[in-house]
Amino acid sequence: MPKVTEEHRAARRRQIMRAAWVCFARNGFHATSMADVIGESGLSAGAVYGYFRNKEDLIQQAAEATVGSIGDPVARDLAALDPPDLGRAVVIAVEHATSFLVEEGFDKSPVAVQAFGEALRSPALLALVHGAHSAIRTELTSVARRAQQQGLLAADADPEHVGAAMFGLLPGLLIQRAILGVDTQDYCDGIRALVGLPAHPAPPA
Structure with a gap:
């Protein structure tokens, strides 16, 4: 054999x-x-x-392959961001996460959104989601702290609060992709406009 x-x-x-x-x-x-x-x-x-082994095993593995594996790659890109542009940091997180969740034309965003809800009842999933999100949120907070040190963020702002607000735009996109069909590029252009950055140029035809 x-x-x-x-x-x-x-x-x-x-x-x-x-x-x-x-x-x-x-x-x-x-x-x-x-x-x-x-x-x-x-x-x-x-x-x-x-x-x-069973469906619970499949759910855990599906969540790990969507939400659980995003944290480290996004965190590495954010750690290398120079200058520490807040708008660009959010765009990096959003674009990187979305590209990771789209595999061979299949969008796994609905699975990621379900994993958030399932984490409320499953300690194993909660630990998985918390770990991935903590890595991204920690680096977003670090970007905010570096921006503050360089005069790009108000001196009286709390970098932890800014990092939390920036991070909120990531699951916000995933929910809107899954439920409303929002396009990632349109969303990123909206972020750029919100923080005063020029819109992303359209890709060549």
Whole structure:
């Protein structure tokens, strides 16, 4: 019997996870059954259960692959931002998170939004979401602090409060993408206008 390679296992795992994202985005976490995911994946039940124990495991992994993995890459980009432009910092966070959540034309924003709500009942998900968000919010606060030191933010402003307000624009976009179909570029142009930056140039045709 031929040996199953790590590449094959990784591809199967991605196939199942994508099926779960599709089902969760369509019907929500609780209305989706393992049978739904198995049917969407095109694999046998044994193949799916060979990678994921149950639906709770799938939900946790789906959340980790959406919300949970965003924090560190965004935080790195924000830490390298120079000069510490507040508007640009928010745009970086929003654009980076959105590009991460769109995979092969499939938008995982609805899954990310559900993960926020599910975190209110699941300690494991709460820890996951809290960790990812804390990394981004900490760096946004750092940008605000550096901006204040360079005279780009009012001296009496509290960088912690500014960082919290800046961070709020990120889940705000995800909710609006999932529910209202708001375009990320339009949203970023709105942020730029709000803070007095020029609109982002349109991409070449």
